[in-house]
Amino acid sequence: MRILQQTSINFMGTRKIWYSVSGLVILAGIIGMVVRGVSFGIDFLGGSEVLVRFQNAPSISDVRSAVQNAGFQSSEIKSFGTPYDILIRTPDQGQGTATLDAIRAQLKSSFPDNPFTILKEDKIGPKIGAELRTNAVYAIVSALLIIMIYIGFRFQFIYGLAGVIALFHDVLTTLGIIVLLNGLSPHLNLEIDQNIMAAFLTLVGFSINDTVVVFDRIRENLKIHKSEDLTTIMNRSVNETLSRTIITNGTVFMVLLVLVLFGGEVNRGFAFTFFIGTILGTYSSIYVASALVLDFTERKSKK
Known part of the structure; x- marks a missing residue:
């Protein structure tokens, strides 16, 4: 099943603009973390x-x-x-x-x-809370390293590095948005607790899946269309996987939206974090991971 037929969107042509957008969003999140501070739940504070x-x-x-x-x-x-x-x-x-x-x-x-x-x-207890904070950071860092090694072996090292940078972008940007939105509404109690940490880990696994699909299509098209330049192949690959991305991620968006609206306070933090993260993950698969691979490869070929 395909929703979009033979699209020809020039994704890579606007990548520099989206680099700037990502940078501004991350900067706003960092400023929010410095000014408002990161609000931890009792899981991590004691x-x-x-x-x-x-x-x-x-x-x-x-x-x-x-x-x-x-x-x-x-x-x-x-x-x-x-x-x-x-x-x-x-x-x-x-x-x-x-x-x-x-x-x-x-x-x-x-x-x-x-x-x-x-x-x-x-x-x-405060000691348990400190241990939970440390273990949560170790879990995310370990997941990123393992994913980078896996993608590096399956494709090339630059693909693994770009994939992990995209994941780091997703986690950091989502964290910044959570900090900025926390407490703005009685329905948005977005303190960092074990549920939200679980959402971050789930996001890491979900986001890299979309990135791998795009990378796999790029590798196939590099073998089939050897006469085309890398930018054209990148755009072709993203356009070919666009329908699959919309169908797969769209169904996840709808489920998460229902959980955010009707899942209750216990599930809202997890659902909202994952909802924002999946949007950013879909975006970063194109404008962060794939774009970084293109820029690195082009820069390397000029040397």
Whole structure:
């Protein structure tokens, strides 16, 4: 099944423009990370966390006062998806369930006419949180190195290097967008936790798959169309795989969009991160990975 028939888009002719676009987006993300900071979840920070659902939407300031009255002055209080769901996080851990029990008791005392249910309770030690952060970084770096070695053996080293640069572009750009959008809406709680790290790792595997398909078609066309220059072959290969890309990635986009809209707060972080990442992965397969291979090969041939 083909959606587009015999397209002849000059993708490589505009690659320098898209280099600039990528650079600006990455720069904006880095500035956002410096100015706003990267917001980590309790998985990586350590502490105690309670997700409470009230029968009637409470005032954030009233909940904050109640938690402070319980003895937790440096707590973070915010709505979580709906005005009825309140996320309470404190760096205090206490002995056993003492912290969580104290928060629960104070909420009952402060909101006697507003019943609530506890949706989630978590407690993570600071040492475990630090280990999780380190292991998450190791996991992503290891995945990138393994992919570079695999692509290098299957094609050429420059293909592997370009593929990993494209993946690094996808992860860094997605991270920057998450940092910029986090908290702009009650429905966008995009703290870096294990779910979002899982989305990054999934993104790495998904994005390189599209890149390999394009690289494979380039290799085939290099053998078939030996008289054509590399730019023409690159454009031909991307156009030939364009229909497949739209069908495959389009179905993933639709599923992820449904998860973002209707999957609930637990799945929204993963789905939103993967949704943004797959868009960037589709883009980078053409304008980062393939374009870098073309520029490197042309520069090498001129020497």
